[in-house]
């Protein structure tokens with residue numbers, strides 16, 4: 001499923017917020033829209049505990065026997081409890097970036113061909129933010145980095 005499907009179905013998101021500290025290089029760092037829009041739900045096996053998961057228990061709501069959801073996003077259109085900072089402003093970030101759930105990790109600001117995720121464009125427009133540009137390396141590497149906000153990725157998004 002596409003991430004946003006996940007978003008929709010599981011609703012998601014938030015991929016973001018870490019890595020390069022320059023919003024010009026990493027558009028997510030002055031955005032945060034996806035973390036305040038989708039319902040971010042995932043399999044309970046991702047929860048911290050004996051099962052080897054990592055998402056902090058105190059930040060989630062169990063929504064079914066096998067699914068959990070980041071608090072604040074249960075109904076969609078709500079802000080994730082782990083999101084820090086002001087939406088659409090530099091400095092916004094995920095407080096549990098290293099331990100964020102799968103939907104957040106899979107939501108990609110760019111599509112495989114390097115073009116911007118249409119959902120990012122839509123959500124950013126609603127915040128009055130500039131649209132995301134094509135991935136910088138898109139012309140040279142259509143399948144390039146998966147997500148600019150991942151700490152192990154070079155400055156991009």
Ligand code: SF4
Nearest residue numbers: 028031032033034120
């Ligand atoms: S640019 Fe897209 S992925 Fe990044 S924070 Fe905004 S909506 Fe989320």
Ligand code: SF4
Nearest residue numbers: 014035080083094104
């Ligand atoms: S866990 Fe982090 S990346 Fe995921 S929705 Fe919440 S603030 Fe965004």
